[in-house]
Amino acid sequence: xxxxxxxxxxxxxxxxxxxxxxxxxxxxxxxxxxxxxxxxxxxxxxxxxxxxxxxxxxxxxxxxxxxxxxxxxxxxxxxxxxxxxxxxxxxxxxxxxxxxxxxxxxxxxxxxxxxxxxxxxxxxxxxxxxxxxxxxxxxxxxxxxxxxxxxxxxxxxxxxxxxxxxxxxxxxxxxxxxxxx
Amino acid sequence: xxxxxxxxxxxxxxxxxxxxxxxxxxxxxxxxxxxxxxxxxxxxxxxxxxxxxxxxxxxxxxxxxxxxxxxxxxxxxxxxxxxxxxxxxxxxxxxxxxxxxxxxxxxxxxxxxxxxxxxxxxxxxxxxxxxxxxxxxxxxxxxxxxxxxxxxxxxxxxxxxxxxxxxxxxxxxxxxxxxxxxxxxxxxxxxxxxxxxxxxxxxxxxxxxxxxxx
Numbered sequence: 263x264x265x266x267x268x269x270x271x272x273x274x275x276x277x278x279x280x281x282x283x284x285x286x287x288x289x290x291x292x293x294x295x296x297x298x299x300x301x302x303x304x305x306x307x308x309x310x311x312x313x314x315x316x317x318x319x320x321x322x323x324x325x326x327x328x329x330x331x332x333x334x335x336x337x338x339x340x341x342x343x344x345x346x347x348x349x350x351x352x353x354x355x356x357x358x359x360x361x362x363x364x365x366x367x368x369x370x371x372x373x374x375x376x377x378x379x380x381x382x383x384x385x386x387x388x389x390x391x392x393x394x395x396x397x398x399x400x401x402x403x404x405x406x407x408x409x410x411x412x413x414x415x416x417x418x419x420x421x422x423x424x425x426x427x428x429x430x431x432x433x434x435x436x437x438x439x440x441x442x443x
Numbered sequence: 444x445x446x447x448x449x450x451x452x453x454x455x456x457x458x459x460x461x462x463x464x465x466x467x468x469x470x471x472x473x474x475x476x477x478x479x480x481x482x483x484x485x486x487x488x489x490x491x492x493x494x495x496x497x498x499x500x501x502x503x504x505x506x507x508x509x510x511x512x513x514x515x516x517x518x519x520x521x522x523x524x525x526x527x528x529x530x531x532x533x534x535x536x537x538x539x540x541x542x543x544x545x546x547x548x549x550x551x552x553x554x555x556x557x558x559x560x561x562x563x564x565x566x567x568x569x570x571x572x573x574x575x576x577x578x579x580x581x582x583x584x585x586x587x588x589x590x591x592x593x594x595x596x597x598x599x600x601x602x603x604x605x606x607x608x609x610x611x612x613x614x615x616x617x618x619x620x621x622x623x624x625x626x627x628x629x630x631x632x633x634x635x636x637x638x639x640x641x642x643x644x645x646x647x648x649x650x651x652x653x654x655x656x657x
Contacts, residue, residue, distance in 0.1 A: 290483060295475030315478050319486050325593030341594050349596050366520055387468050406469055443461045
């Protein structure tokens, strides 16, 4: 993936707003990895994560005209992604779709990460995270890894602040048990 | 410090340490995971299809517009190919309609609403204030939705817009009742109350959406 500084994205976004597909591909290359990591961790479902990532970027292409540069483009894209992930996950749950397993070790190998003690620990963390109950996992990812507040999570996920805190506490407790802390 | 208190403190410290370790473990996870290559191809294909559909829509729209232009020229007697004729007629119609609506609502005809007493005047004043607040809240909400369309679920946008239409329709029903019985102070108060209640609802929705979109 190309690593381009975030400050460069303003011109790219302006080009995308004019319909420049190449600029959109560059933005995809800049941010797809971060959005995919978020999607994989929130859905714990590899095939759903592929579909959802596709939906996120199609929606971004459709709606980029409404982006007013009041925040960083990545912040806007991230919010859009969380919104799509939550909606699609609820839909999948309603449809009763079973979760497809994620082979964390294979996923890490594909990233070119060599097997070391530190990688082993990370794989254990990813596995523990993917094994969490659905809502607890989503809230842990948003709060602990993405820096959302309980108030923001409550509004996005349509739950109370108390419920968000309870899910987080449950997630932490289960993770500590699983990781033997 | 008692032995029990000391033990409690130790447990709290231990708990904090565990929480910190857990946070640190997860902060070390890679922030990026490369998606499969085929996803970009699928995105491009979808965009191609969307653009194809847009082109088709534009073609149909142009054809329909062409037919409408002929109709407008016929109706106004402007048998000309001037490109602004249709737009000018449409603008004129809009001005007449808007003016009609505003004058009907903000300047009720004197013979329709006779000010009988101070109480009635007060109620009318309240109604105007309520209508002003309501229109502001309604406009703010619709602007907020338009500006943050991408961040809101289609269902949310549809539900809010549907509710705004329902509220507008309820307001219009009462306005019609008021026109038929302009001196009815009860209807006047009822309309003001509805305006205030709906304004509160709109402001609450506005706050909720701002929380999501900020």
